[in-house]
Amino acid sequence: MTGNRGVVYQGPGRVEVQDISYPEFELKDGPGVNPANVGRKVPHGAILKVVVTNICGSDQHMVRGRTTAPEGLVLGHEITGEVVETGPDVEFVKVGDLVSVPFNISCGRCTNCKARRTEICLNVNPDRPGSAYGYVDMGGWVGGQAKYALVPYADWNLLRFPDRDRAMEKIMDLTMLSDIFPTGFHGCVSAGVGVGSTVYVAGAGPVGLAAAASARLLGAAVVIVGDLNEERLAQARRFGCETVNISQGDPGDLIAEILGTPVVDHAVDAVGFEAHGSGEKAGQEAPASVLNDAMKVTKAGGAIGIPGLYVTGDPRAVDEAAKVGSLSIRFGLGWSKSHAFYTGQCPVMKYHRQLMMAILNDRVRIAEAVNAVAIPLEEAPEGYRSFDQGAASKYVLDPNGYLGTG
Template sequence: MASNNRSVVFEGVKDFRVQDLDFPKLEMPNGNKAPHGVILKMVATNICGSDLHIYRGSFPFKQGAVLGHEMTGEVIEVGSDVEFLSEGDLVSVPFNVACGRCRNCRAGRTEVCETANPDVACAAYGFNLGDFTGGQAEYLFVPYADFQLLRFPDKDQAMDKILDLAVLSDILPTAFHGLMEAGAKPGSTVYIAGAGPVGRCGAAAARLLGASCIIVGDYDQDRLNLVANNGCETIDLGKDVPLTDQIEAILGEPGVDCAVDYVGSEAHGIGAQSDELLPAAAINQVLDATRAGGATGVIGVYGPDPIAPTEAEQEGIFPLEFGKAWIKSPHVTAGQAPIMRYNRELMMAILWDRMPYLNAMLNPKVITLDEVPNAYEVFNEGSAEKYIIDPHGMLAS
């Protein structure tokens, strides 16, 4: 058993470092013993767009805390109360920490577990949401393991598809959730705001659902090319043309059945405003792009943001164009995704080759722990790659 745990640690805004920390214990952040937990050896642990909020200073974070909430690992230590997992199992870790016992968990609302975080009904690894240590590390403690962890049925089969399965912990189910909340189904027309990794997962998920015209909007041509090469229409938001006009040029009408905001409050405007930070731009764009009677999913993160341009937005108050949208009888759902609602079905879709375009859209790049600080710098500038960390060289081999 290892005695330490090399981890990606937050030392300040745009200052992430790899440090040696103590090996994790089977105990909760408050120090209580956790016989319901396991220790995982990280096989793949990703950099997420949400981690960039911490990197840039939009999300407050504790100095010395470990980053990361997208994890796939091998069970190496099992708590005495764990019944259905064994050493050697390969598992995906939902980024929501959920007890499985509270009212919300029992209703399948694991994104708003009432007990894992004593401060608010929401807990996650690698955020200020319950002080659960992040997974950009060699090893990780996971509580409530029998309830939370998704075990891959065949370890060798899973390792053959590990770069796709690595996104089951967050961005693929998150992307799928946005589409579900927007009512996507076979034949639906879909607009996806943002061609970052989660938006590209949304494009892949829309194809899995049988959507007809899938339109993706972004400013980065390399990202747009990834989805265009895999059956999607694209909109360059840098062009000074209203979004609905660009949708109409593609679809023949100015609105889609389903629109999903995968950007959140770090959005920019369209055309002449494309260099301007406008935190409500993406949500207003998807409300505008949704046809009357359609539905909208808001998956991008909105919250108090200390680096937002206005005092109201710094407090989490955003200028929504709701008066214009109201007449269309909008259906809008927002918030984090309950990963466990979708991850098993999406796992099966990957294992049985029903998402062959996912890898091409993701454009994964495997990196070592030591390469992580530089990868954050590159990703912050708008990289078209999805960074997957290989702490033990298990992917490289």
């Protein structure tokens, strides 16, 4: 039996790389595993030797203690790997295939999957529609910040790269297909971004930068990224975005200095529930601030894409309402402007093949846009600390030395 190592949540502010179980074609009991999933057979699954796996802002919410994630949870939902074993029901995926894993786990059989709503699959999580690897309340599927990982419904879920050598040349870009590139793209598509659009992206973390790059790929005329972190704003400017530091005033006023008007055609919330205020309230946590600002700066009849994470349980929220996901949103403002809002996880499979082709054919350099930095798996705790301190980087873990970081 081959050994395995993984990144394990140890309580607020702490992760460790530990020995963990090698994957089997059966879901075992453990931290975060729904009792109804214990013993679930996975003959349709594949075991991957992980080539690259990424630290995500969603992981960071858990590590900060801002969710109800249990200690001992193996983290990681952004997985790219090499197939080393397949279950008896797998027909098309083969050992040796190099593949991208959508962070959404889906069965391909339920009504939602058949409608391309793979983010709310009905069959993989007894708690609620939708599932993900290594994430709180998502059914208990083991995370992929590890040397080896199990992927269920492999024929359905896995995106095979057509040429291994070509893929490895662009693996730092292709690793973004598991989550943040489709997520940022989805935020823009759901907001209606197209040729000639003016776009405001709230948040210059990796998802925000991916959204900004996606807006440019979709033909936006002007992409404005707002954040409090100057290093991250500088990263957005490197690939052609305008930026506003929202600590310096109201986002609408700052946008007007660029466009001559305080409104944009489309807005994307890439921040989520750990939002902070702008202007005089900069630095103060205000969970609804980004949504309210987005409504203020989006034109009447416009749309707001919301790929930023919002949760139903935040034990460290600033008030009792926010602890259960209730926010003081100016819904009347959005209603009066006839805004459309699009929320929820990105259905990765809706976009990942097209985005793979854009990467392989040099239409986009997403790793450069998000400043991807490769580190060994054993340095994951340092990566989490640096990311939490606001580093303008997307940390890519190299569990098996494919990138030569060890």
